[in-house]
Each structure stands twice: as structure tokens, then as C-alpha cells.
Amino acid sequence: MHELGRNLNFLAISMGSDNSKSRMSDLDAIIIGAGACGLMCAVQAAYLGKKVVILEGNDKPGAKILISGGGRCNYTNMYSTHQNFISDNEHFSKSAFSQWTVDDTISFFETYGIEGQEKTLGQLFPTTNNAKDIVRVFTQICNDFGQEIICSSMVDAVEKNDDGFTVKFKLNGRQELLTAPKVVIATGGLPIPKMGATDFAFKVAKQFGMKITKTAPALVPLTIGGEDREWYEKLSGTSIFSRVSNDRISFEENILFTHWGLSGPAILQISSYWKHGEEFEIDLYPDGNILDLIEEERQTNGKKMLATFLDKLFSRKFVEALEEFLPLSTNLASLTKNDLQDIENLIHHFYVKPAGDKGYEKAEVMRGGIDTNELSSKTLEAKKVSGLFFGGECVDVTGWLGGYNFQWAWASGYVIAQNI
Template sequence: MDADAIIIGAGACGLMCAVQAGYLGKKVIVLEKNEKPGAKILISGGGRCNYTNQFTTAEQFISENPHFIKSAFNQWTVGDTISFFETYGIEGKEKTLGQLFPDDKNAKDVVEVFTATCADLGQEIRTKADVKVIEILADGFKVTYEKNGKTITLKSEKLVIASGGLPIPKMGATDFALRFARKNNLKIIETAPALVPLTITGKDEEWFAQLSGNSVFCEVSNDEISFEENILFTHWGLSGPAILQISSFWRRGEVINLNLLPNENIASLVDGERKSNGKTLLSTLLNRFYTKKLTDALGKFLPLEKPVASLTKTEIESISKTIHEFKVKPAGDKGYDKAEVMRGGIDTNEISSKTLECKKIPNLFFGGECLDVTGWLGGYNFQWAWASGFVIAQNI
């Protein structure tokens, strides 16, 4: 055997698994298709890497089996993640909503923690290694990969597949894990882009496009869930944190609701303004909360040039509906090119929640994004990657 385990994928899960295995004196070889390890880590949080979230629980994850991740999160907590990175000089700083970023460092430093520690522990990371064949042997696994035109074969008793999901193809993402799972009769939960911008086409396209670049704090909701964060108008539709969040719960054909003024009541504001200065135009009132461009665009639906004292009861009801119940029916999403994560994946019922070992194929482990575990925006998916990498390392 060439190693105790072969790990396919040098992303967050694979790298954490390699380091944790090294702590336990286990020798692993990590095979990475890209030129460098940690491709998605490097672009996360705009290159700053929101590496965990202080509020992580199972509630912030989408899965057909929502209880599956609880065991991993009991074994590797947010506190463990914070302590791990502090050991290597990365102190967490909260940005918003529990998101932790490196205080005075960035995503490159996060990747460096793993590459340097793997080197110290004698763990090999082989880049430009394109895995072609996995053979299941009586005593382990045989992995054949290509590198620089050469075909190389490795054997190990245990195998870890942490090759990620379908986003982002230009960064080397593939359906490798899903193909292998299907080939070996493991059930797949239907996949789709998640944490992804939504597109608007048809008669409403021009209205949204004219607002491109405008951002507004909003409550975005559907029948299932709601999020309060900024939305961003784009020339093709909607983006921003609240839109990315709702996209994981949105299905084609559904309408989403935008409350464009979640912390106020527009009818009450109008009433208050009437008492203090009834000559105030509705546009002047709205400009206190929105950019002039957004206020002007809302003029398609609202009597902007009317003094608030002149507004009828029917008009105020219409204004309230527009501001607090702005309905949007997205045409679709921007796909895996722009998605941060994948929804769906390998059915967690195929995997032991305690060890992340495949139930049908002994000594085979899956972790990270290829499983049917999808976190919200804001460091949750990293926490799942670190936790799953740790759990696997204990069992290989």
C-alpha cells in the first residue's frame, strides 16, 4: 500500500482530513486536479474567506435528512474550528450575522495553514492529478490518475472522496463524486445550483436592468423561509446576500416576495409625515430610504409627485403593497458558473453519520459538498467541510 488513505480533492474537507490524519500518525496522499490546492477557499468571501459561522447549528442546512450532520458537528464544533486556526495565527473577526473572517489575514493564509502543516506532517498533496479510474479491491482501492501526460497508480486500504460539487466549472469543479456514486449504485438527491443569483426576463427585465448596481436592505421570503439582508439589482436580475440565501429554497416557477422596507411601516410613515408636513412629496419621503434611482423606478407603481396629504386610502394601501409585498417571479438562476454551492448530492442515507463511511462500500468515505448537505451563506458550508474532514480522519 502506498498510504493509509488516498484523498481525492484538496478542498476544505480534503485538506482538513489530511492534517487531522497526520496528527494521528496516518499517512495520506491527496490528489488534486487543479494546479494549486484550495481553489474555492481562495475565492471565498472575496478572497478574505469567511471560514466559519459562530451560530452554526443543523438548522442552517438543507438536506433530505436534516439530522445527518448533527453527529459531525458534535465531534467538531465551531469552537474547534476557531481554536484550530488560532493555533496557526489566524484570529477570527466577526463581520455580520456570526460570520468569522481572519482578522488581519486572508484566504491565502488559510490555505497556507493546511499546505504548510501537511508538509510538516509528511502528508503529500499531488496537484495536476486527474483521477481516471477507481478500482475497488478485496483489500482496498486502486486509484489511477494522470499527471503531466503520465499514468500513475496508487493503492491504499481506505479512500476518501472530497472532490466537491458542480460549482464552479472554470475552477475545475466536476461531477466526479456523483459519477462514481451512480456507478456504484448509490442514490443521488437531485442536484441544482444554490446560493446563486436569480435572473429576470420578459416584460420586467428592463425595469430591473435600469437599477443595476443599486443595493437595498430587504426582507426576501417565500412560503418556506425569509431572510433579511441586502439585495443587489443587476442588469440580468437580482443578487446580493438575501437573494443568494433564498435561491437555495427557490424552485423554478415560484414567486418570491420583497419587503423593500422591512423595519418600517410605510403607511405609518406617510401618516406621520402628513401630521408634520403634509406638503412633503411621496418621492421625498422615499428618498430618505432609497437611492434616487430606486425611488424614480418605483414611480412606475407609485404616485411619487403627490403630496402625502393628498394620498387617498386606496393609494396608501397600494403603496404599502408595493413597498412591503413586491412580488418577483424569477425566470431562472445564473447556474453553476455563479453558484457558490450545490443543492442535493449523494444521499446521506448511504453514509454513516458517525464516521461518514459508505454503508455499501467499506473503507470508502465521502465528505464536503458532494453529499446532500447544503449550508446557508456565511461560513456554514466551511464549517461542514472542516467537520466532515475531521470525522473522516478519525476513521481512516
């Protein structure tokens, strides 16, 4: 494996010194945010001979990368296309994805010793199952090319001037300044505020008169309220492979009952397409028709109780919970037409109307963001502000669960690097 072990000493410099001023005077751009987009932008800029500095509020780069996928980092999806993304302009991401493809992502990481292994539905993880290896690739390249990452730097303002931009930030309790002809906003979205998420990108956008589309938590667990909640609590920890659908889309993956409601991959996926007050449908047995199975079993063993029959398809815990709705102690031969209708409705048409979601604290990403009409799809530069770029999660491009959002981050970082 390619050796990436040398440590990068992230800067905690006094920008007021003459040495620091001279070192920063030749910047091509200032990147705000050392997440996936910002790091890729810095690296790709380095390949082009461009000098950048990254300002990062956390005490280390790649904070969300490090916790993604349970610390394993699902860094792309082999089947990613623009159709796997939600945006008010569904075509906006096409240009970025044509400039930086999934194959480009795979080749990039392979060059630095990161081999991928495919998991469910095209999800690609490093064979080491360690997100630290992904971050180490970027920090090592930045170190090798002299791209500086200033951690624990809290940016206060971005100001436009005749020569470009002045960025004001605090470092070690002191107010510091950096100037450059270009600025890249790659500060992410609102999810996981404990990891440093803020609305900084939106403040900058509004400062320059740019529009923001409505934002909401996405890829987020959903809550159940009222009398139904107790039933869900009883099933906490139960996972069932299901098809979850609304009138716009459907997903086939596991759902997970929790003490507050529903989670699991299929629920996280549908949450990005769900709005308060809506309901959606769950098919708890998408691989067949429950009535056909019952009829088949009736032919050979009509005396079998419904509960015993269902035990073959679902966990005992789930079957026992169905006693509220179905005649579990009735044998298959004695099931009435109404009984069969109830069984079909519950198994194939289980309707859920969530009370809400778990919010940005538990959301993996954000839906909405910087209005794509405000940006060039080819360069991601703000149309109203020359030299100002936005990339990654803060833009109104939201991917499905399974590595898609990282692919957008890498692609947008690459595109911006070509144009700063």
C-alpha cells in the same frame, strides 16, 4: 503571528519508479480533492499518525478557498448549527457537528496564528483578510507531517479490490496507480467549473450503486425575464436592506438589483430555497410600516410630495424607478385609500417570480448530492462499500451563506480522518 512561510513543493513525481512505489506502499488512505474537506482530513489524519496522499486536479491546493469571500475567506460562522443547512435529512449533519464544533474550528486556526474577526451575522474572517493564510496552514502542516499533495493529477477511476482500492490517475501525461485500504472522495460539487469542478464524486457513487439526490445551483443570483427585465436593468447597482421570504423561510440582508435581475446576500440565501416557477416576497422596508410613517408625516407636513418623503428611505435612483407604480408627484395629504394600498403592497409585498438563475458558473455551492441515506452519519463511510468515504460539498448537506459550508467541510474532513 505563527510562521507558516516555508514553501511546500507539491509533488509531480513519477509513480512508476521503485522509490515512489515504496514511498506509497504504506498509505492508510487516498484522498481525492485538496479542497477544504480534503485538506482538513489529511491534517487530522496526520495528527493520528495516519499516512495519506491527496490527489488534486488543479495546479495548487485550496483553489475554491482562495477565491471565497472575495479572497478573504469567511472560514466559519459563530452561530452555525445543523439548522443552517439544507438536506433531505435535516438531522444527518448533527453527528459531524457534535464531533467538530465551531469552537474547534476557531481553536484550530488560532493554534496556527489565524485570529478571527466577526463581520455580519456571525461571519468569521481571518484578521489578515487573506484566504492564502488559511490554505497555508494546511499545506504547512501537510509538509511538516509528510502528507503528500499531488497536484495536476487527474483521477480516472476508483476500483475496489481485495486489499482495498486502486486509484488510477494521470500525471505529467502518464497513467499512474495508487493503492490503499481506504479512499476519501472530497472533490466538491458542480459550481464554478472553471475552477475544476466536476461530477466525479457522483460517478464514483453511481459506480457503487449509491443514490444521488437532485442537484441544483444554490447561493446563486436570480434572473428576471420578459418585460420586467428592463425595469431591473435601470436599477442595476442599487442595494436595499430587505426581508426576503417564501412560505418556508425568510432572510433579512441586502438585495442587489443587477442588469439581469437580483443578487445580494438575501437573494443568494433565498435562492437555496427557491425552485423554478415559484415566486417570493420582498419587504423593502422591514424596519417599520410605511403607512405609519406616511401618516406621521402627514400630521406635520401634508404638502410634502410622496417622492420627497421616499427620498428619506431609499436612494433617488430607486425612488425615480417607482414612478411607474406610484403617484410620486402627489402630496401626502392627497393620497387616496387606493394610493396608500399600492404603496403598502409595493414596499412591503414586492413579489418576484424569477425566470431562472445564473447557473453553476455563478453559484457559490450546490444543493443536493450524495444521498445521506447511503452514508453513516457518524463516520461518513458508504454503507454499501467498506472503506469508501464522502465528505464536503458532494454530500447532500448545503449551508447558508456566511461560512456555514466551510464549517461542514472542516467537520466532515475531521470525522472521516478519525475513521480511515
